[in-house]
Amino acid sequence: MFKKVDWQAIFIPETPLLEIFIRGSLVYLGLFLLLRVLLKRETGTLGITDMLLVVLIADAAQNGMAHNYRSVPEGLFLVATIIFWSWVLNWLGHRFPFFQKLVKPRKLLLVKNGRMIKENMQKELITTSELMSEVRMSGVEELSQVKAAYMEPSGNISIITYEQSPGKRPEKQIV
Incomplete structure (x- = not known):
């Protein structure tokens, strides 16, 4: 009636955390640049980084919950990677004019x-x-x-x- 729970698959990552960080970073930064260049006028009142963050967090969290990554920590680590890059880009935009132009274009x-x-x-x-x-x-x-x-x-x-x-x-x- 009830199947045996594989606790090791839930809590012990199979994919190296560095690989998850690199994959998450490349996807986030690549999509950010594509959206920044191509879809500026299509975003409406929702900022590009906000929209990207919501979509990627939803997808990354889904992967951890839907067993695509074998463990919950892998999904959570990917979500943390995406939040990290969102915060870093916003911080850089706040501190340095060059990054401000990249993160938030001028009128x-x-x-x-x-x-x-x-x-x-x-x-x-x-x-x-x-x-x-x-x-x-x-x-x-x-x-x-x-x-x-x-x-x-x-x-x-x-x-x-x-x-x-x-x-x-x-x-x-x-x-």
């Missing part, structure tokens, strides 16, 4: 004084119709009303408009 100007900056739009593969959709969702009817529009590090587009007042110089209004 990118897409519109200046009502004119699209086509080169920057091409960098992020944003079409005119996509940009205009974002402008309209911000409550702005024409591009001439936009003082500036930026692709934010989160992947969202922020719109800054001119506030038209008779006899006054245009002021910025964040929409």
Whole structure:
């Protein structure tokens, strides 16, 4: 009725911990770089490192629980490796400007004084119709009303408009 529990398989790693650390490190850092380069505008409000961390932790924990790794410590060690690299990248980004650019990209100007900056739009593969959709969702009817529009590090587009007042110089209004 009940099968014998293999306690050794549960608690004693079969895979060397160094191999788990190296594999976890390579996968995390490789995916981080791919996502940072390719999917900046697709991430929405969830940061790339946050999304990557959640996905990899779920997968790594699943491997330890689903018996893909033979022991629980192997799965936990892989989760710890992923958390370690997430923390290291965030710490490096906080301490050093070079890493800050890698971990959290700068905002990118897409519109200046009502004119699209086509080169920057091409960098992020944003079409005119996509940009205009974002402008309209911000409550702005024409591009001439936009003082500036930026692709934010989160992947969202922020719109800054001119506030038209008779006899006054245009002021910025964040929409």
